[in-house]
Amino acid sequence: MLPAAHRVTDAASFREATRRGRRASGRTVVTHLLLEAPSVTGPGVSSARVGFVVSKAVGNAVVRNRVRRRLRHLVAARFDCLPAGAVVVVRALPAAAASPGAQLAADLDSCLRRLSLLRPEVLV
RNA sequence: CGGGCCGGCCGGGCGACCGCGUUGGACCUGGAUCACUCCAGGGCCACCGAGGAAGGUCCGGGCUCCGCAGAGCAGGGCGGUGGGUAACACCCACCCGGGGCAACCCGCGGGACAGUGCCACAGAGAACAGACCGCCUCCCGAGUCAGUAGCACCGACGAGGGAGGUAAGGGUGAAACGGUGGAGCAAGAGACCACCAGCACGCCGGGUGACCGGCGUGGCUAGGCAAACCCCGCCCGGAGCAAGAUCAGACAGCGCACGUCCGAGGGCUGCUCGCCCGAGUGCGCGGGUAGAUCGCUGGAGGCCGUCGGCAACGGCGGUCGUAGAUGGAUGGUCGCCCCUCCUCCCGCAAGGGCGGAGGACAGAACCCGGCCUACAGGCCGGCCCGUUCG
RNA sequence: UGGGAUAUGGUGUAAUUGGCAACACAGCUGGUUCUGGUCCAGUCGUUCUAGGUUCGAGUCCUAGUAUCCCAG
Numbered sequence A: 001m002l003p004a005a006h007r008v009t010d011a012a013s014f015r016e017a018t019r020r021g022r023r024a025s026g027r028t029v030v031t032h033l034l035l036e037a038p039s040v041t042g043p044g045v046s047s048a049r050v051g052f053v054v055s056k057a058v059g060n061a062v063v064r065n066r067v068r069r070r071l072r073h074l075v076a077a078r079f080d081c082l083p084a085g086a087v088v089v090v091r092a093l094p095a096a097a098a099s100p101g102a103q104l105a106a107d108l109d110s111c112l113r114r115l116s117l118l119r120p121e122v123l124v
Numbered sequence B: 001c002g003g004g005c006c007g008g009c010c011g012g013g014c015g016a017c018c019g020c021g022u023u024g025g026a027c028c029u030g031g032a033u034c035a036c037u038c039c040a041g042g043g044c045c046a047c048c049g050a051g052g053a054a055g056g057u058c059c060g061g062g063c064u065c066c067g068c069a070g071a072g073c074a075g076g077g078c079g080g081u082g083g084g085u086a087a088c089a090c091c092c093a094c095c096c097g098g099g100g101c102a103a104c105c106c107g108c109g110g111g112a113c114a115g116u117g118c119c120a121c122a123g124a125g126a127a128c129a130g131a132c133c134g135c136c137u138c139c140c141g142a143g144u145c146a147g148u149a150g151c152a153c154c155g156a157c158g159a160g161g162g163a164g165g166u167a168a169g170g171g172u173g174a175a176a177c178g179g180u181g182g183a184g185c186a187a188g189a190g191a192c193c194a195c196c197a198g199c200a201c202g203c204c205g206g207g208u209g210a211c212c213g214g215c216g217u218g219g220c221u222a223g224g225c226a227a228a229c230c231c232c233g234c235c236c237g238g239a240g241c242a243a244g245a246u247c248a249g250a251c252a253g254c255g256c257a258c259g260u261c262c263g264a265g266g267g268c269u270g271c272u273c274g275c276c277c278g279a280g281u282g283c284g285c286g287g288g289u290a291g292a293u294c295g296c297u298g299g300a301g302g303c304c305g306u307c308g309g310c311a312a313c314g315g316c317g318g319u320c321g322u323a324g325a326u327g328g329a330u331g332g333u334c335g336c337c338c339c340u341c342c343u344c345c346c347g348c349a350a351g352g353g354c355g356g357a358g359g360a361c362a363g364a365a366c367c368c369g370g371c372c373u374a375c376a377g378g379c380c381g382g383c384c385c386g387u388u389c390g
Numbered sequence C: 001u002g003g004g005a006u007a008u009g010g011u012g013u014a015a016u017u018g019g020c021a022a023c024a025c026a027g028c029u030g031g032u033u034c035u036g037g038u039c040c041a042g043u044c045g046u047u048c049u050a051g052g053u054u055c056g057a058g059u060c061c062u063a064g065u066a067u068c069c070c071a072g
Helices: A011-020 A062-078 A094-098 A100-114
Strands: A021-023 A030-033 A049-054 A087-092
Touching: A011 A030, A011 A049, A011 A087, A021 A100, A030 A100, A049 A062, A062 A087, A062 A094, A087 A094
Parallel strands: A049 A087
Antiparallel strands: A021 A030, A030 A087
């Protein structure tokens, strides 16, 4: 899926990515991208890292877990397109709770394309 | 066959590909070390990987720390009886009260002669009862009748008023100081009698007990609310795994107040006492860190058999023992089967077929025992009532 | 994790010891006016839900639901 080493796990990175990064939003997700963040990226970390935000407004614990797991699978399939050192934060909107996996994939691709991360031939 | 009551259990299955986490194994790379070996990273292989409620966090414990927690008051909880349990506000059995034809269900179910308080409206009267209508006796008495030729006296009736008697009846209310019948009386009344209901006391019998049954005596009647204050009995030290322990790492102090055995401040929830620690502490401003490891999963454990017990449960024997994340793993995409529903088609019907949709509630975070709440669908067992047949 | 508070027409708030659910604004209907406004009258409630105590519950008790706040 997505190994733990490629996850964003500290609050500072989340804050930097959501405040200073570029943003693209769809119907079900909002994607933040921060390229080459030296203040939060350590010297040994070279690959990209991804974090997820699924708030309580999305649903109860079961729904939130399901949304996050689907997004992790979708991001893992597109992980090679992310540049090294990038910090990506994917935030789920309440509409993501009732959406099927294909809808989430389309929205995520739309966001990544507008952030110029995805080549057209990779699109589903 | 129809309706109902109770208890127990499951809560999708199989397969393919791609993934995630813990643990273990061999291998590779790097580092430490004379070495044994250890640490970090990487891909590979193997095992395992959510629930009956994991949920709400409402109770009870274990565990950890608070110098092992003392007394009184306050505070909180519980409340029929007996048992079970580590403990409980839980469970089982029984008693009492209520509901149901029944199986069965429901009940915060101690005390109202220790005290204080409340019982609106209506009603005469609502808590040491009361007297509106009514009924009865006596007195006064407009007047009427009778009587007389007429009037008066005497006699009968009598609107109305007064003095008393009475509480059976009416009416109010959630609740009105026993019910029915008799005897009695001017009218009436437990003032009296019989039966019934209920209360108190005594004796006898049964039960561990709550309590139940019987007999006798008494006085004839004693309202409800303690989920109002309260009284009685029993129980409760505080905090919580962000407890707590170890390692690594960072920084910067300054001002004010009190104090160093005439003791600041702190611990024992709050107050008082008492005990203990005690040389620094409190407040304000400013600065720094919030990383790793342990705790961390074997526990009052599950299942089977047997014995004791009505049961909850307990004794003994055997057997199984496999989640441990930390921005938080346990998944994603499909195929087949199963169940339900819908459209259409075939068929007299039972039913069959193509296609489509749906399959609940819900995610471990220290661990147990309960309670409560949510839940598609399904399985098993026992019992009651009614109808029909034998 | 521990502690606390609230829920009443559409909205914001009341209701003394348990005893007729009140007020303002908004909405709707009707009247007044040539029309609109103003004004007048009327209308609008599972007192968050369920159960219980009581003759009687917005109030008392128990359980639940939702929202908010505080401490670490």
